[in-house]
Amino acid sequence: MISSMSRIYFLFFSFVITLFSLVSALPVDRRDVWVPPITSPTEGTIWTIGTLVNVTWDTSTKPDQVTNPLGRVQLRKDDLTSSDVLAEGFNLTDGFVEITVPDVTPDFGYQVVLFGDSGNFSPEFEIVAA
């Protein structure tokens, strides 16, 4: 007679085996989705409307193959990404792009979004009037 305890062990063991074969079956994709972390602006950054500023990001995490090497920068506030494109078509491997601070309502809580394969938000910073 099989005790309920050994049945539980058996079920658990089958579960672990199944889980293991699932994990090892996952494809290893070298063309990774690359979302470089933004290094500027940061918290405490103040941008003045109309001035030329740099958006910078860390390129040290770049995988060998980047699916989409071209980037795009947009502004974000209150969980909404503006449809205005501040810069696009630049090379993500550059690590920076110059943008002109757009004429928005001066306020705290702005973020930039850097798009490549996916999007990455900066910390919240401030935009002030000229």
Ligand SMILES: *[C@@H]1O[C@H](CO)[C@@H](O)[C@H](O)[C@H]1NC(C)=O
């Ligand atoms: C942005 O960074 C680049 C590279 O470091 C530099 O050449 C350029 O002058 C910077 N632009 C601004 C507006 O700070």
Ligand SMILES: *[C@@H]1O[C@H](CO)[C@@H](O)[C@H](O)[C@H]1NC(C)=O
């Ligand atoms: C981006 O820059 C890298 C390194 O400078 C270069 O190898 C690559 O061809 C460039 N890609 C595009 C789309 O310009």
